[in-house]
Amino acid sequence: YGGGRTIRPGQVLESAEDKAAKExxxxxxxxxxxxxxxxxxxxKTKLECEK
Incomplete structure (x- = not known):
């Protein structure tokens, strides 16, 4: 199942720029x-519909 990557303590997964671009x-x-x-x-449309 999965396999994936091994993430070490303190390891950065993605840079701040990559994260900002993704967001x-x-x-x-x-x-x-x-x-x-x-x-x-x-x-304006919502207000008209609520009347």
């Missing part, structure tokens, strides 16, 4: 998904 990509993909699925609702 930025994840945020971008999530925002695109929310727009595609209609989860982002304009505040």
């Amino acid at each position: 930025a990509q994840t945020r971008k993909l999530l925002s695109e998904y929310k727009v595609k699925m209609g989860l982002n609702i304009d505040p």
Whole structure:
């Protein structure tokens, strides 16, 4: 099962730049998904619907 890597104490898995790039990509993909699925609702539209 797995195999994977052996991680030693104090070993850095990824640099800060790689981690930041991954997080930025994840945020971008999530925002695109929310727009595609209609989860982002304009505040003005939401206010009109709640009336």
